[in-house]
Amino acid sequence: MRKSWYLAAAPVAAALAILGATTPAFADNNVITVGSAGGTAAAVGDVATATLAAGTTADFNNAADSSTGAHCSTSQLTATITSNPASPGTATESLSGQTFSNCTANVFGITSVRSVTVNNLSYVTSVSSDGTVTVAPTAGKTIKTTVSLGTLLGNITCVYQSTNAGGISGVTSNADNSITLTDQSFTKLSGSGLCFGTAFLSATYAPVTINGQPSFTN
Numbered sequence: 001m002r003k004s005w006y007l008a009a010a011p012v013a014a015a016l017a018i019l020g021a022t023t024p025a026f027a028d029n030n031v032i033t034v035g036s037a038g039g040t041a042a043a044v045g046d047v048a049t050a051t052l053a054a055g056t057t058a059d060f061n062n063a064a065d066s067s068t069g070a071h072c073s074t075s076q077l078t079a080t081i082t083s084n085p086a087s088p089g090t091a092t093e094s095l096s097g098q099t100f101s102n103c104t105a106n107v108f109g110i111t112s113v114r115s116v117t118v119n120n121l122s123y124v125t126s127v128s129s130d131g132t133v134t135v136a137p138t139a140g141k142t143i144k145t146t147v148s149l150g151t152l153l154g155n156i157t158c159v160y161q162s163t164n165a166g167g168i169s170g171v172t173s174n175a176d177n178s179i180t181l182t183d184q185s186f187t188k189l190s191g192s193g194l195c196f197g198t199a200f201l202s203a204t205y206a207p208v209t210i211n212g213q214p215s216f217t218n
Contacts, residue, residue, distance in 0.1 A: 030084045031091040031129055034213040037174050042081050042210050048093065050077045050205040053178060058100060058203035062107075062196045064183040069199065070113050070147075072103040077205055079125055087218040088129035095123040095135060105149075109194070112150035119144040127172070127217055133179055136167035143167055144189065151194060158195035160186040168201075177214040178206030 030041035042048075052058060052075050061069035078097035085091065098121070103113035120141045126134045137143050143162040148155065162168055163185040170181045184201040208215045 029087050029218050031087045031089050031127060031218055032081060032084050032210075033216050033218055034210045035216075037216040038218055039216065042084050042215065044081055044084060046081045046210050048077075048079050048081065048208055048210045048215055050179065050208040051075065053176070053204045053206040056204050058201070060199050060201055062199065064185075064200050066200075068107055069196070070103050070105045070107075070110075070116075072100040072113075072116065074102040075100045075203065075205070081210075090129070091127045091217075093125040093127065095125045096121055109152045110149055111152060114148035114150055114155065115146075117146045117148075119146055123167070129218060131172045131217060133170045133172055134167055135169075137162075145186070147195075153194070156192040156194055158191035159189045160199055161189045163187050163198070172217050174216050176206045177208050177216065178204055179208060180204045 029038045032042040033039040034042050034046075052073070057071040057073050058075045059067070059069060059071050061067060076097070076099050077095065079093040079095045081091065081093050083092045098118045100116035100118075103116060105113055120137060120143065122138065123143060124136045124138060126136075135143065142165070145160050147158045147160070149158065168181065168184045170179045170184075172179045181201055181203050186199045186201065188195050188197050188199075
């Protein structure tokens with residue numbers, strides 16, 4: 001583990017689609033429903049929101065098997081449904097908002113996590129009946145995040161983008177209306193040599209709600 005690395009962060013991407021799902025598809029229903037699996041179809045234009053699951057953090061670590069990095073106790077996703085076909089199928093959303101706050105770091109030399117800003121929003125999100133969620137950039141852009149840190153050497157800025165040009169992915173669950181991201185990889189685009197060269201994002205968002213009701217994927 002390289003002690004000279006500092007922090008990396010990335011959109012959760014982040015973030016992703018905001019729905020729940022790994023139960024069998026309901027043939028006569030829409031991909032995204034509210035209130036229950038196979039329930040009322042979410043409408044185009046409805047807004048889905050989610051915060052971190054209770055007692056968890058969004059973690060930006062310097063390796064897939066590491067706990068060294070930055071840990072944010074507050075994060076929120078906001079996405080608007082743009083299509084919701086019959087199940088089985090793939091619904092789409094526009095991920096228009098993602099925020100991180102109340103972040104700390106357990107890396108030597110970091111005195112504060114000043115801000116984590118998700119750039120290039122909105123992102124195109126796809127939610128499939130099998131529970132797979134993908135978040136991709138719009139044409140000509142990348143999934144990118146800017147991180148401002150306080151260090152023993154002064155303030156630095158680190159800019160990261162998704163390692164996979166096609167975006168990032170997550171898995172949903174109807175059991176707790178959650179979406180989970182595990183070790184999503186981001187590489188440094190620019191910044192101080194003190195920034196992590198690669199960052200791995202893990203987070204669980206739950207519950208995902210639409211109009212105040214839990215959302216499900218079918």
